[in-house]
Amino acid sequence: MRCIRALLLVASALMQSFPLATSGHAQGALQNIPRKELLILENPEGTVKNAGWFNIWAINAGSQSNGLQQVALDTLWYIDPESGLDGVWDNSLASDKPQYNANFTEMTAKLRKGIFWSDGVEFTADDVVATVTTQIKHPGMRFSAVLASNVASVEATDPYTVVFKLKKPNSRFHANFTVRWGAVWILPKHVFEKVDDPVRFDFNKPVSLGAYVLNSYDPDGKWYIWQLRDDWQRTTLARYGKPGPKYLAYIDPGPPDKRVIAQLNHELDVIHDIAPEGMFALAKQSKVTRAWFKGFPYGHPDPTLPAVIFNTQNELFRNPDVRWALALLIDIKAVSMAAYRGAATISAIGVPPTGAHPATYHQPMEEWLKGFELDTGKRKIKPYDPTIGKQIAEMLRPSMGEQIPSDPAEIARAFGMGWWKVDPQAAQELLEKAGFTKRGGAWTTPDGKPFTVRVMVEGDLRPVMTRAGTMIVQLWKQAGIDARIDVAQGTLPTRRAAGDFDTFIGWSVETWGGHPDLSYFLDSWHSQFVAEPGKSQPLRNWQRWSSPALDKIIESIRMVGFDDPKSTELGKDYIKLAVKEMPTIPLMAYNVFTAMDQTYWTGYPTSENPYTNPVPNWGNSRYMLVKLKPAG
């Protein structure tokens, strides 16, 4: 057996020659950058396959959430999804709010002075003009379509004033230059004017208008490191002070399990999102991890409203009675448990229960909802149950204990207010009213076929939505409907646009969050944008719902100012209409489990100090950087 021994010897020698690390530091340590000056954030885009591409104005060519739009780009205005550092509205590159003429065909923006690009060139109105004209000229650029269909002409009347002449009246044109998640980012004219074809220009290394510049990046797209500009004071963020971290790393930490491990090892300061169970595990195992809510339900509710979206061009779902029947078969408590383990903020109406919206819409409309009556064909019922939020809280209290708030206002903020009762009897009556029949426990459609409903979900890419969809399928099945889950994975965007689905779990409602105006999504619900069956549907109105009543509301909003209280009233009209018609079944806010590690940095936005959204891919989250302080 001498040979075996020799073999083992060779093997062990080989193993030793591997330079195995001896300490935990080897895992995530950055060369030459003190950890104390570095904030490590997750880039939810994962690995960026075209890492060296920074021209965000070319469609889809590189990464956006690698820090580019958060810390290197800037535009005229920001609206915060939460309460903001100094109010929800922030004049960023603009020095004032947009000014429209009386019939909303002209918008004037005044710009700040003393803002500089990172290469020392001053930012002026010419950059804004170039942003618009360059993109209109090249239809392959990201914002080309939207600018071309709105802007008749743009001109810089002086270096700090830009005047947009619009093709048709539009009181919300400024929204295009207002950051929610992103917006039309301003491009550097002095760089792009030298480029032959801006669609094929990589903009590497990027010239920054934000407080940070690119330090280095991984050609394989796993990490990007940004460094605070020496002249950070010549950027818009400087109004709120000096950003805390000198370096930012946007990294791909891998699948959820590894994100949790990385944060437990203190190598990932901000996790973008994980499964609820991962969040609970982090909360349990790490004293220094903080989420939006201090305890349950942890996650930050995005101003986005996941819903069951019907394809209303499908014959089966044309009838509001059918849509209502399906809504009344959903047990929202079960869905909340399945999707979020109860850590969801439910909403019965077509507005996310987050930011400014509960005060603007949910609370004032509570009475109307309680009184809302639905005609089942046999009788009138009041489907709204205002206590569901409380019921979820009570359901969780035995297992979660102290973490569950007891103050009704707190409960409403964390879990939402009411939702629709589960009412199989009413659902049956509604379906029968619509001509459906139940034979031997299974529903058949008016033309005698089995009532089959496919629920499309995205699968792996949106785990929580997949879980909600699976639960809804189960509930519908129990009621005798042939419901099936349909995992679309990456095909979802294509199928969603093509109307190639029965129903899907997703959202067609997105709002500013901090601002009550609904036009951000609502305008795109106008029937003028609804595509014919089989054709591609433009953004947002995935349910392809056209309603003359809604068109009227939208047209009225277009003629009212952005901050006009009338617009809120019109929003309420929309909500009432959507409740009656049920074009989508609203479920809950899209709670994002952003976990923040306080080992190196403190001062993250939380529900107690809700100055912005902590999610590391929103443009708005840049405000977090000025509030972060080194820990200890």
Next chain:
Amino acid sequence: MTQAETMPGELPDDAQPILSVRDLQAHFRTDRFGVKRDVKAVDGVSFAVRRGEIYGLAGESSSGKTTLVRTIAGAVKPPLDVVGGRVDFAFLPGYGGLRRAPAAEVARIRWRHLSYIMQGSMNVLNPVRRLRSAFVDFAYPHIGESRKQFEQDVVAHLARLKLDPSVLAAYPHELSGGMRQRATIALATICRPDVILADEPTTALDVVVQKEVLAMISGIRREIGSSVVLVSHDLGVHAQVTDRLGIMYAGRLIEEAATVEIFRNPLHPYTRHLISSLPRIGDDVPRKGLEGAPPNLADPPPGCRFHPRCPLAMEICRHKVPATLETAPGHRIACFAVNRSEAA
């Protein structure tokens, strides 16, 4: 059972034998899936081989010839097991067999003093290497000389055996059966061993090639002076080259004498049958076949193992094993019918 047998080593006119086998017993022992079997393939065989002689071993297939040579050659691996007896070589005194000798001793004598030509030359050579490497692997370590010198020796040896040196560059499958067998013999004799065990070296060769091979073996004995133990089921082969011949039946040596003597005066009924069944020119009387088949060695008949088929079988043959006795000088035989005195 065997104490009364005469030992061949005690023959008066004989010099010290180069190889002597005493009461060798080798069994195939199996214990598998509940079936214990003990196949007595070699059951108490004794004989001796003198220096420079060609000793033949004949018998039907499965009479234990091959097992006997394998045991002598030390190729004992489970399930084959040596149960008793001794094998003594003049060049390896005192151990009673290769399996009892220290590994270093065995390594020393292998190929240098004792070489072995295995049955089935098709498969004994490494199919993926050229013949030259076989010579190097097998013989080079035994010959303390330079590699170049060794190469020359090999070529010279091949030339002596009338083999073209080009075979060294060939792969086994590129040679014909005869060439391969001759190459194998060359390989076995390159170290000029004292004893060569050759197991069926001519089987599966056509008559012409057979003749060449046998001539080669005789030549080697003449030139090198080796002793050869030649196993063959073909009595014709023995008639051509062997000096003395042992006949085996069912794991036992039943008759042994000078080859000429055996052919002239076979005594054992089985030997007689073998000899008489040899074809002769001009003889067209149909051969009388032997009744029955060789016994199952896992459960051999008691007494003389040949008795169920023996035309001369007596009562005593059924329960007593006949001893091997020397009936005439140099002619040993194990049969009650021949050794009447013993039967009485």
Next chain:
Amino acid sequence: MTGILRDLWRYHAEFRIGAALIAVALLLSVLASFSPYPPQQVYVVPPDVPPSLTYWFGTTSRGQDVFWQLTFAMRNTLLFGCTVALISRLLALTIGLFSGYKGGWIDRSLMAVNDTFIVIPLLPILVLFFFVMRDRMSWLLLALIMASLGWAYDARLIRAVAMSLKAREFTQSSLFSGMSTREILVQEHLPYVMPIVFSTTLNNMVWSIGLEVTLAVLGFTDINTPTIGGMIYWANQHTAMVAGIWWWIAFPTIAVIMTFIGLFLLAVSMNDYIDPRSRLRSFGGAS
């Protein structure tokens, strides 16, 4: 046959262990028919309960009993593996024997196709199939697709044996006695390649079940039918590993490993029994 099995059982420890493991796996899959819960329903039991007397293997974060889920998963996964193995064996046998026996341009063109199947990367094909088939992508369909992609490797092995058989005498004599190609292949050659078929079956099952797990982990299978991969998929979706719900992953994993070790041991012991050479070697007796 029963005699052989009895002997194997009595005297072959590997067979005993293998048979016991397979028996457990089969028992699990048979138990699926007695599950008190429908396999696709969630929240039928309290979630996240560790293994206990009430829930032997604990419960999942989806409120399913791991034990009963596992019974369905084992049944479906075994059926899946066997289906793939069976169909791909048929393909490999037919093509391998035919190609090896016929030789010439038939052989060359069949082997060109065969080699193409070997070099084409499977994963993108399977994923694209998933996108095209959508919710019609049942495990049976997946099994069919994988079977039609998974025969090439073994067809080559079988072809090699068939080629050597062709050179043997009995093939020639069968040919002269007027047997058709089909008869020669089925009656004369098939028995010789069966040992290879058996030994490759196991590898094929390891391959197909492994790939099913891979696809499931990536989310490209029918996530509603419980399989071993499906269970791991859902466990992943709930970050079971870091959430400490180890039993959700551990039991399916143990079940898979157990099954494969069982199959392996059975194959080894059967092989021992069939193959005389290995039988000789394992004969007892100290030397």
Next chain:
Amino acid sequence: MSGYFAYVVRRLAQFVLVVFIGINIAYVITHATPIDPVEQSISVVTSFGNTAPDAIEKMRTSLRELYGLGGSPVEQYLAFWKRILRADFGPSMSAFPTPVSTLIGRALPWTAGLLAVSTIVAWGLGSLLGGLAGYYQESRGLKLIGVIAIGVHPIPYYILALVLLIVFGFLWPVLPITGGAAMNLPQAPTFDFIVSVMQHAVLPALSLILIGVGSWFLGMRALVSHVVTEDYVVYAELAGVRPWRVLSSYVMRNALPPQLTGLAMSLGGIFNGAVITEKVFGYPGVGSLLVDAVYAGDYGLVLGVTTVSILGVSTGVLVIDLLYPLLDPRVKVT
């Protein structure tokens, strides 16, 4: 040797044929994708209301033009082959205008490095240990390795990788769990970078080797335990050929050719492995590029990766096939 030459020519012809058929199948399949790359790109242009359908339509048309999706299917097919023959895969649609070859060129060294090395190491180690175990059947250590191999090789790869990750990344955090090298290290042939690459490769390589070694071990052990009963091995042992020599030149040497065929065949699985390895360990490479491209409907990129994979694997098989007659002289090369 002229026979061998003819064999090489014929084998090369077959190689060309296989690659041609393979690329065609890949072309047909990738073009059957139901994902529209243009739609996928447009869906990424999120967050802006007021986009009139006519503006979207304009954008669609211009993207279609940019991506080169015009022309009849036959024209596209011919254009594809024209480009392929110039080793040009065209631009990636999901990372327009970056050429597909640039993306693959960036990712391939990682995949090739990790997977090729660990496949070969697993093969070599498994074959060596398996050979020893088949030869020294009584050795306890080797028997133990055999038992471990039987136990490890059927573990689904994903689970094994995850367990390694948790053990060495979390419970005993000594190894990096993500990426191909440390952050902020320039990719240059510096000592630091090489050390970092080695460190990062340990876990992924270990997982691949652990899984691979088992089946090679078992395969080789079975082969060798047949070979050792062959006459030429028995004969060599009888002739007193030294054990190490018997093991290497007689036993292993004869068991090697079938094992080598196995290696050739298993090369095809490398790219399947890449996807899951890269997912679990966050390792850079063509696997994630491939999955990304499939999601994005970027069939140019899918086809590029697939073609490279087909070429790579076919070449590997070709090399082994050409070596085979040299290793096993019995194989008729005619």
